[in-house]
Amino acid sequence: MQPQSVMPWSVRCVVFDLDGLMIDSEPLFEESARRLLARRGVALQRTVLCAMMGTPARQALQVFRDGHGLTETVEELRIESSQLFHEILGEERVKLLPGVVELLERLEKKGIPRAIATSSSRRYLERVLTPYGLLEHFAFSLTCDDVTHGKPHPEIYKKAAARFDQSAAEMVVLEDSPNGLRAAKAAGARCVIVPHALVPLDDLEGADAIVSNLLAPELLQLLQV
Incomplete structure (x- = not known):
């Protein structure tokens, strides 16, 4: 899958979705x-x-x-x-999807701040990520408990940009669903999609890039990590 542009972006912050992007839920x-x-x-x-x-x-x-x-x-x-x-x-961990830890490490080395914006609850977020010790690698997290309107409404991504004190235009959102894509674009952010198997590619029109995984070379090039 190829991005629409191979020119590196000006990236001030990166926001991760949770389900289907970071964890195989x-x-x-x-x-x-x-x-x-x-x-x-x-x-x-x-x-x-x-x-x-x-x-x-x-x-x-x-x-x-x-x-x-x-x-x-x-x-x-x-x-x-x-x-x-x-x-x-049950008592099992939800599996991390490939590339999550490695991409976080690359962003951290570059000093690019990171956050989570999920439609799931904070209780659930902590339940699935705490066993991996990943929450400490994010500046903050926003959940459905923090917004009035869920995705595809842009509220959660507008709040993320405000929390970073950055323009949404310099924020990159990593998503896996059409609803997440619509929310990110409506907020004014760039959005990279790592599509879930259920999602028809026709539903991803407007994505700034569509990549196969979180360590895809084209994604690393765009983020300059």
């Missing part, structure tokens, strides 16, 4: 959704799953409910899906 969400639907004799629609990606839980569950024609309330689905997710997760 999407299969866990998919399996919990599949089990919830199986109890009702309903097949999982992968297009619905894709539309949910990158959005806060309640917003995602509304899409899930409508897309599968369910009659339960969003709150009822939230409780049931949360129970299923944590049963699947």
